Amino acid sequence: MINIETPTYYTATKKYDLSFPSLDQDLEADVVVIGGGFSGINTALELAEKGITNIVVLEARYLGFGGTGRNGGQIMAGIGHDMEKIRKDVGEDGLRQIFEISDMGADIIKDRIAKYEIDADFCHGYGYLGFNARQEKTLRTWEKEFKSLGSPHEIRFLGGSEVKQIIGSDAYGSALLHMGGGHVHSLNLLLGEAKALSSHGVRIFEYSPALEVTYGERITVRTGKGSVKASKLLWACDSFLNKLEPELHRSTINTYAFQIMTEPLSDEMIQRISPIRGAYSDIRPVIDYYRVTKENRLLFGAATPFIEHIPNDLKAWNRNLMLKIFPYLKDVKIDLAWGGPMATSPNLFPQIGSLPGRPNAFFVQGYSGFGVTPSHIICKVLAEGMSEGSARYDLVSSVRRIKVIGKDHFRPLLLTGGKTLHQLSGYWNGRR
Numbered sequence: 001m002i003n004i005e006t007p008t009y010y011t012a013t014k015k016y017d018l019s020f021p022s023l024d025q026d027l028e029a030d031v032v033v034i035g036g037g038f039s040g041i042n043t044a045l046e047l048a049e050k051g052i053t054n055i056v057v058l059e060a061r062y063l064g065f066g067g068t069g070r071n072g073g074q075i076m077a078g079i080g081h082d083m084e085k086i087r088k089d090v091g092e093d094g095l096r097q098i099f100e101i102s103d104m105g106a107d108i109i110k111d112r113i114a115k116y117e118i119d120a121d122f123c124h125g126y127g128y129l130g131f132n133a134r135q136e137k138t139l140r141t142w143e144k145e146f147k148s149l150g151s152p153h154e155i156r157f158l159g160g161s162e163v164k165q166i167i168g169s170d171a172y173g174s175a176l177l178h179m180g181g182g183h184v185h186s187l188n189l190l191l192g193e194a195k196a197l198s199s200h201g202v203r204i205f206e207y208s209p210a211l212e213v214t215y216g217e218r219i220t221v222r223t224g225k226g227s228v229k230a231s232k233l234l235w236a237c238d239s240f241l242n243k244l245e246p247e248l249h250r251s252t253i254n255t256y257a258f259q260i261m262t263e264p265l266s267d268e269m270i271q272r273i274s275p276i277r278g279a280y281s282d283i284r285p286v287i288d289y290y291r292v293t294k295e296n297r298l299l300f301g302a303a304t305p306f307i308e309h310i311p312n313d314l315k316a317w318n319r320n321l322m323l324k325i326f327p328y329l330k331d332v333k334i335d336l337a338w339g340g341p342m343a344t345s346p347n348l349f350p351q352i353g354s355l356p357g358r359p360n361a362f363f364v365q366g367y368s369g370f371g372v373t374p375s376h377i378i379c380k381v382l383a384e385g386m387s388e389g390s391a392r393y394d395l396v397s398s399v400r401r402i403k404v405i406g407k408d409h410f411r412p413l414l415l416t417g418g419k420t421l422h423q424l425s426g427y428w429n430g431r432r
Contacts, residue, residue, distance in 0.1 A: 005062065008338045009261045009299055010069045010187035015119050018191050023058065023208040023226035030054040031386070032221050032228040034210045034244075035236030037068035038186075038375040039364045041193050043234055045112075046383030048200035055202045056228045058221065060209035063194055066240050067371050069187045070340035072259060072289045072301045074279045075109060076126055076181050077146060078102050079374045080349035081285075082429065089399045097395060101381070103149045105373030106180050108380060109189065116199075118192030121294045124153075125278030126181030129163075129172045135283055136174035138430035143176055153180035167280060168272040169325050183279035183291040186372050210244060215358050232386060235363040238371075239343035245363075247355055251345065251401040252366045255415050256310055258339035259301035260318040261293075262332050270296050273326060285426040286419060288321055298322070298329070303342075303369065306423065308415035314339060344368040344415075346402040350375075352382045353397035362386055 005011040030052055033040045036059025044055050059065070079102045080086065087095050113122055130136050136159065143157045158165060158175045166177050194204060205223075214220040219233045235245055243249045270277065270292050279291035290300040300322045304311075311317035314337035323330055345351055345366030355361040364382050367374055378396070385393030407414060426432025 006065065006069070006338065007336060008070055009259070009293070009297070009336060010064070010185065012336070013185065013295065014191065015188050016191035016195060018063070018194060020063070020204045020206045023205040023223050023228070026227045027056055027203070027229070029056040029228055029230040031056075031232045031234065032219065032230035033057045033234045033236055034221065035059065035238070035240075036063040036194075036204065036206065037066045037236065037238065038190060038371060039238060039379055040234065040236035041190060041197060042376055042379035043236065043364065043383050043386070044202055045193055045197045045200070046380050047387060048197060048202055050383065050387050052387060053201045056230065057197070057202065057204045058208045058210055058223065058228065059204070059206045060240070062206050063204070064187045064190045067238060067340060067342060067367070068190050070259070070338060071186055071372055072279070072299060073183045073186045073291060073372060074126070074181075074281065074289055075106050075122070075183055075373050076279070076281065076370070077105070077178060077373075078370065079377060080347070081368060081370065082348060084429070085347040086349050086399050090395060094395050094398075097392065099145070100149060101377060101392060103146070103151065103180075104380075105377045106182070108376040109184065109373065112193065112196075112376075113189070116192060116196040118189060118196070120189040120192055121185040122182065123184070123277055124179050124182040125166075125276035126178045127166045127276070127278055127280040128176040128178065129167065129280055129282045130174035131172060131282065134427070134430045134432070138283060139174050139176040141430075146178060151180050153178065155179070166276050166278065167274065171325050172282070177276075181279065184372070185294070213245070215361060217360075219361060231360060233361045234386070235361070235365070238365045238367065239341035241343070241365070245355075248363055248365060250403045251351060252343040253404045253407045253411060253414060254341040255303060255308060255344050255369075256339055256341055257301055257303040257369060258311065258314050258318055258337065259299060260315055260322065260334050261336045262298045262329070263335050264296045265298065265332065267296065272328075273298060283431050285422040285431050288325065290322070290325075297335075298326075304419070306416065306419050308412045308419065310339070342367070342369045342371075346404060347399070349399055350378050351399070351401050352378060352385070352393075353401075
């Protein structure tokens with residue numbers, strides 16, 4: 001099979017030359033995973049570390065083809081966009097418990113990089129950025145909340161001219177520095193995790209799309225040239241589910257995000273942009289996010305804030321946003337632009353659990369644009385649920401899945417309405 005990769009910063013700079021065969025036989029397993037991104041690989045690795053190694057992972061294209069290989073690489077705190085949206089599902093106590101585990105992601109990633117010696121360019125330093133007084137108030141509140149979790153890392157609010165200590169832009173009036181966060185080369189992280197997974201004896205197959213799933217005490221997944229029978233199944237397709245499982249298809253809707261990558265910049269220019277060589281995002285309902293890379297490039301990403309559409313010229317569209325933040329980059333060349341879908345849930349919180357009436361068919365989806373760090377938290381919790389069970393799996397899986405009615409016919413309209421409401425809500429919750 002010829003491996004034709006989607007051109008992104010990540011595919012252009014990947015360090016692992018891994019490839020796996022396509023499935024051409026009938027196999028038996030304890031667990032079959034559909035999807036070879038962070039969700040599938042991380043959950044399988046968590047299970048393998050628990051001693052469950054008779055696992056088969058099926059990827060329709062190549063590992064990291066989906067959101068894992070198209071994102072900003074941000075390592076940030078939190079799981080969902082707005083925890084208040086799940087308060088009714090989990091209660092005050094549950095909300096606090098979820099907030100406490102929401103800060104685990106960076107440590108999970110760092111521990112995994114150290115344990116398996118993964119070369120993924122992890123870099124400390126994250127800046128949450130505010131434009132106005134409402135956002136400044138929110139950032140001051142976040143400072144107290146983050147510090148309440150007992151992080152050993154520097155967490156510090158900056159206002160006025162202090163903001164220039166971490167970011168070279170006049171656009172912002174406030175910032176919250178969180179040195180526990182940062183950024184990572186997400187595709188190299190995934191491939192390093194897949195290499196670790198293989199060392200546990202887990203079998204991975206690329207270019208092996210699932211064509212049919214038959215449920216029962218033993219679940220059968222059929223591909224074009226083979227099949228897998230397993231005691232448990234995990235759906236880990238997120239925005240690339242492609243209607244394979246109607247129950248899951250109903251509860252997310254795909255929107256899009258877009259990134260650009262500049263030409264290599266001088267050390268002096270990188271120092272001006274980012275004195276901490278870090279990653280950043282503002283805190284609006286639909287954010288700009290960006291970071292510097294090991295190769296001295298600026299990777300800048302965003303999504304359309306109100307009207308759902310795919311810009312005709314991704315380079316020009318994202319470059320205009322970049323210049324609003326860094327006008328002194330007007331003569332910098334853009335080397336590459338790319339984008340991709342993000343599965344978004346109505347409450348903007350990831351969905352995990354098992355299918356109704358099918359206790360051995362599990363799923364994870366709906367990161368709503370925040371997937372790199374939350375996937376490592378969520379999949380640890382999911383693996384607990386798929387193996388021995390846990391109180392935090394019960395808690396996270398109790399968050400309701402809300403159906404998105406009309407998504408197949410009115411996707412752009414629904415997303416435009418949703419983004420508009422999301423933006424308006426930002427005025428009341430201090431995000432806009």
